[in-house]
Amino acid sequence: MIDLRSDTVTTPSDEMREAARDADVGDDVYGEDPSVNELEARAADLVGMEDALYVPTGTMGNQIAARVHTERGQEALVERKSHVFKYELGGFAQHSELQVRTLDGGERGIPTPEQVRAGYVEEDVHRPGTGILTLENTHNSRGGVAIAPEQIDAAADAAHDLGVPVHLDGARVCNAAVARDVPVSRMTEQVDSVMFCLSKGLGAPVGSMLAGSEEFVERARRTRKLFGGGMRQVGMVAAPGLLALDNVDRLADDHDNAATLAEELAGVEGLDVQPPETNIVLVNTEDAGLTADEFLDACEDAGVRGTQFDTHVARFCTHWDVDRADVETAAEHVRDAL
């Protein structure tokens, strides 16, 4: 079975398993785990922020950011197909008591400065006030598009002019940086905080990083404890995370494999394939007369797994457990399935 459901399905390398076994550890709630401390310092450096916090999941990182940046009862301005809106169980409402207002970021999922200004709500006796703008890069539901740093800057500047802090859901921001051929820190220059995942294309078994100013991270650390994420000898999983930080350049291989997969699938009658910019390939199945679920069931019977994204949209995601030969085989299986 060639598993292209997500870049989260990878299993840790032997090197990562050894690093976990041999990790220097301590009680991280006391700030005494050397592996975590090193990971946080290196992660902050990667994204050009003062400090960073190790969190178990990307979801927790995004949720902590919302809680720290906002006050209860404010509005969160989010893109209508963003992960924080679609796939985090309405967490902004549950954890931070925020009302969510959606913007339509179009095909690339990035709001323009005008849209940010139009979506902004000024606090008064009737209205709650906007407490946060969240952006996403790469944008998962828009097909892993790598948003240009200038567009992130422009949206963030518009929010800052209105006094609104900006959080970047950068679960795959390293993919975006590689695709745009810029340092990861260029992607985060104008945002106040960023979350990025070690457990996706970078290949770690667990973990994400939440970065921002020293003051932000200090508050985030308290909020992580509040959310039940204060861990102890967590260097056991931070040590593979340190190795994951060395894998940024390797993401280019996943992007090449996604491009190969897309080219092959584009030749299959009935499939409309969005040319990928990173490691995500979206396939529209409508012309084949199939729903995405029907298509994916047939693919699975033929030996390839993907995920359903919309009624007629399926997603295939490349990662370090698949190589070029695997994606070529996967494309053949999909052709057979149809």
Ligand SMILES: Cc1ncc(COP(=O)(O)O)c(C=O)c1O
């Ligand atoms: C864009 C984006 N943000 C956040 C997350 C959440 O990460 P996690 O699964 O570690 O909670 C994901 C996971 O797929 C994602 O794709």
